[in-house]
Amino acid sequence: MLHASVRGLAPALPSGWLGFCVRTWIAVVLALAAAFWLQIGDASSAAVCVAILAQPTRGQSLSKAIYRLGGSVVGALVALLLVAMFPQARFMLLGGIGLWLALCTMIGTLLRDFRSYAALLSGYTVAIVGLPVIDDPANAWSSAVSRVVAIALGVLATLLVNSLFGSPDGWKTLLRTLRDTADRVFAIADDAVHGRGLPDETALAALAVGITSLGTQASYTRTELEDGRDRAAGARSALLGLIDMLACARALAHGLAHGGATPALAAALPAVADAAAHGSEALREMPGLPAEAFLLERSMALGRHRRWVEDGLAVLAEGGPPLREVRIRYHHDRFAVGLNGVRVLIAFAIGAAISILSGMPDATLVLIEIAALCALVSTNPNPTSFAWGTLLGAPLAVAAAALVEFGLLTQGSALPLLAMALIAPVFVACILVLDPRTGSVGFIMLVFTFVILNPANVQGFDVSSFVDSSVLFLLSAILIFLSMVLILPVQPRQRLLRGAVSIAGELGRTLAGAVPPEGAAFGVRNYDRLAQVHRWNGLVGDAGSRRFVLARLVGLTDLVGALARARRGLADAAAIPALRETAAAAGRFDARDVDAMLERMDRAASTLLRQGAALPAAQHATLLRSVSGLHGAALLLRTHRRMLMLTGVLGGARR
Numbered sequence: 082m083l084h085a086s087v088r089g090l091a092p093a094l095p096s097g098w099l100g101f102c103v104r105t106w107i108a109v110v111l112a113l114a115a116a117f118w119l120q121i122g123d124a125s126s127a128a129v130c131v132a133i134l135a136q137p138t139r140g141q142s143l144s145k146a147i148y149r150l151g152g153s154v155v156g157a158l159v160a161l162l163l164v165a166m167f168p169q170a171r172f173m174l175l176g177g178i179g180l181w182l183a184l185c186t187m188i189g190t191l192l193r194d195f196r197s198y199a200a201l202l203s204g205y206t207v208a209i210v211g212l213p214v215i216d217d218p219a220n221a222w223s224s225a226v227s228r229v230v231a232i233a234l235g236v237l238a239t240l241l242v243n244s245l246f247g248s249p250d251g252w253k254t255l256l257r258t259l260r261d262t263a264d265r266v267f268a269i270a271d272d273a274v275h276g277r278g279l280p281d282e283t284a285l286a287a288l289a290v291g292i293t294s295l296g297t298q299a300s301y302t303r304t305e306l307e308d309g310r311d312r313a314a315g316a317r318s319a320l321l322g323l324i325d326m327l328a329c330a331r332a333l334a335h336g337l338a339h340g341g342a343t344p345a346l347a348a349a350l351p352a353v354a355d356a357a358a359h360g361s362e363a364l365r366e367m368p369g370l371p372a373e374a375f376l377l378e379r380s381m382a383l384g385r386h387r388r389w390v391e392d393g394l395a396v397l398a399e400g401g402p403p404l405r406e407v408r409i410r411y412h413h414d415r416f417a418v419g420l421n422g423v424r425v426l427i428a429f430a431i432g433a434a435i436s437i438l439s440g441m442p443d444a445t446l447v448l449i450e451i452a453a454l455c456a457l458v459s460t461n462p463n464p465t466s467f468a469w470g471t472l473l474g475a476p477l478a479v480a481a482a483a484l485v486e487f488g489l490l491t492q493g494s495a496l497p498l499l500a501m502a503l504i505a506p507v508f509v510a511c512i513l514v515l516d517p518r519t520g521s522v523g524f525i526m527l528v529f530t531f532v533i534l535n536p537a538n539v540q541g542f543d544v545s546s547f548v549d550s551s552v553l554f555l556l557s558a559i560l561i562f563l564s565m566v567l568i569l570p571v572q573p574r575q576r577l578l579r580g581a582v583s584i585a586g587e588l589g590r591t592l593a594g595a596v597p598p599e600g601a602a603f604g605v606r607n608y609d610r611l612a613q614v615h616r617w618n619g620l621v622g623d624a625g626s627r628r629f630v631l632a633r634l635v636g637l638t639d640l641v642g643a644l645a646r647a648r649r650g651l652a653d654a655a656a657i658p659a660l661r662e663t664a665a666a667a668g669r670f671d672a673r674d675v676d677a678m679l680e681r682m683d684r685a686a687s688t689l690l691r692q693g694a695a696l697p698a699a700q701h702a703t704l705l706r707s708v709s710g711l712h713g714a715a716l717l718l719r720t721h722r723r724m725l726m727l728t729g730v731l732g733g734a735r736r
Contacts, residue, residue, distance in 0.1 A: 095515035102511040104242050105135040109507060109531075110500040112238035117496065117538050121234070122227050124538070128531040130235025135511065135527060143243065143304035146236045148199035153232040155199075156206025157225040164211055164221040171215055178207050178452070179429040183422040186456045190418045193411060194300045201456040208452035212445045252302040252312060255295065256397050259319055262292060263390055266323045266330075270383055273330035274350045276337050282635040283628060285327065286615035289608045292323050296409045296605075308400045315396025315403040322390035324608050328642050329383040332713055335639075336376050339716060346373055350380045357384025358391075367694060367701060371686035371712040378709035410603075412610035414579055428455040428564035432557065446550060450532075450557035454525075458565050461521075468565035470521025475558035477522065478529035479551045481506035486534055486547065499536060506530050529554060573620035577630070580614035584637045585730055591644040592672045592730075603645055611638045633724065640717040647710035654689065654707035657700055663688050667711060675722060675731040679715050686711040 108131045116124035134145050159181060167173040185204025189197040210228050214221045265288065269279055299316035303309040337347065362381050368374045389404060396403045432451040454471055461467040489502035513523025533550055618631050654664035667685030671678050686708045693704035725731040
């Protein structure tokens with residue numbers, strides 16, 4: 082009967098929960114045992130380090146461990162520098178710590194993956210090392226060394242456990258996800274070349290969110306395998322290829338919907354795409370019309386990107402160098418970067434004021450916890466949700482620490498008993514971490530249970546001290562919640578507006594003559610911005626208005642990409658003497674008169690085709706890209722003409 086009940090509960094638990102819980106628990110116990118044996122003053126930091134490094138896959142753990150150690154060393158060195166500069170000036174030291182924390186938060190906002198975490202860690206490590214010795218600067222060196230040694234023990238314990246107990250390989254999960262995503266994109270591409278309908282803008286944006294998020298997983302592959310560098314490069318190539326395939330598919334669908342293709346040409350597009358997918362992009366003859374050139378070039382590009390996706394998947398699965406090396410560039414909301422720094426600085430200032438005015442001997446704990454948590458909360462993709470997780474996870478951490486110290490350890494505080502006492506809180510917290518809905522709650526519970534418990538060689542069992550530290554921790558959680566939710570809260574409407582303004586700004590710059598960077602990097606940044614816009618758009622207004630706004634922003638994203646292709650194509654065509662004059666003139670867009678600009682773009686595309694008729698075959702691809710870029714950009718400009726004129730991006734007589 083009991084066995085049946087357990088089996089009934091099992092499906093509700095996240096996949097791989099047992100192995101994750103066991104590995105985390107063993108690593109915590111191992112780190113504590115090493116810290117006790119070495120008689121480190123702050124042994125709990127080793128356990129906290131393991132709790133922070135607890136990740137479901139080996140690549141995630143290894144990557145985070147490397148960046149955590151590096152961030153800790155940088156933070157400790159900066160803390161020593163600040164203490165040496167202001168040994169007797171408390172306010173100057175507090176100001177220096179606050180400014181450094183804000184700077185690191187801003188850098189962490191710009192970065193992705195665990196590089197962002199390393200930047201944040203170097204910020205709040207300064208607080209962890211410097212604040213306890215604010216009145217005793219002579220002990221700054223020992224505080225820094227103790228911190229770094231404890232972190233090193235936590236890192237070593239995590240690495241050892243993950244190596245010995247076979248934590249799951251993240252690259253296998255990434256490969257499965259990429260293959261599933263590739264199948265969906267390939268199906269969309271096939272629908273496009275056959276003239277069938279494509280998913281709506283909401284489905285496209287959701288797919289873009291999923292694809293761009295895989296860049297984070299790709300970075301973990303480097304630490305899991307000996308040839309991880311090549312496999313990560315293959316994953317990036319596949320990821321970028323999928324993004325470009327989406328853009329090509331939408332362009333083809335739009336071109337076919339607006340005519341310009343004879344039945345014979347439309348029937349030939351699947352074969353053109355298939356030939357390009359197998360490495361053949363030669364045309365028997367150049368098309369006679371810009372619309373035909375556009376459809377042919379986009380079909381060839383679709384096949385080319387598919388070849389890169391298939392190659393990237395093969396490299397990720399089997400190893401070896403990929404066909405191309407590409408970088409992933411993301412969109413940054415610079416206003417949000419500055420705002421995150423200001424949020425952290427305000428929260429730190431409030432904590433400092435409370436610490437000074439309260440006069441409590443352990444009040445610096447509030448400041449340390451605010452420094453650590455506020456930096457982590459502010460750079461989270463959903464700061465409000467993480468702030469709520471902090472508010473809910475804090476009492477769970479206090480309850481777990483109280484249960485262990487005053488319920489279980491009273492029977493004996495030897496390491497074996499401590500290890501058994503930690504099973505329940507570690508397992509509960511790890512299960513919460515694995516569920517995206519409760520991940521922030523579980524993270525706070527897992528990490529701060531050890532902060533409050535403060536396990537030591539000789540456990541103190543001091544009720545008064547425990548209550549004081551618990552109250553201060555709960556107070557810091559409340560202050561963080563208030564700082565993130567009430568003081569300078571994250572406004573989805575404003576984030577959405579800034580995303581739209583960024584798209585419009587890039588559109589204006591491209592029209593004004595700016596030539597965007599290399600296509601693949603530009604495409605991912607373009608779609609990463611769309612993914613961010615989609616996330617914030619989902620929190621604003623009703624369903625109907627969200628679909629309307631998203632459809633417009635997806636269309637503008639397509640237009641930005643089309644204009645970028647046009648600019649790059651014309652820049653390449655201008656290097657051919659026979660096309661130089663026409664290409665240079667075609668690139669002088671004039672957004673003040675949209676009708677004249679569109680007429681000039683159409684005329685230039687036709688002229689380039691005529692002038693390129695005598696070009697050698699080696700230059701046909703350049704000619705085709707330039708004509709296709711001009712026609713595709715003009716096609717989308719006509720589609721969004723009215724909206725662009727109403728918003729002032731384009732000028733001319735309104736129709």
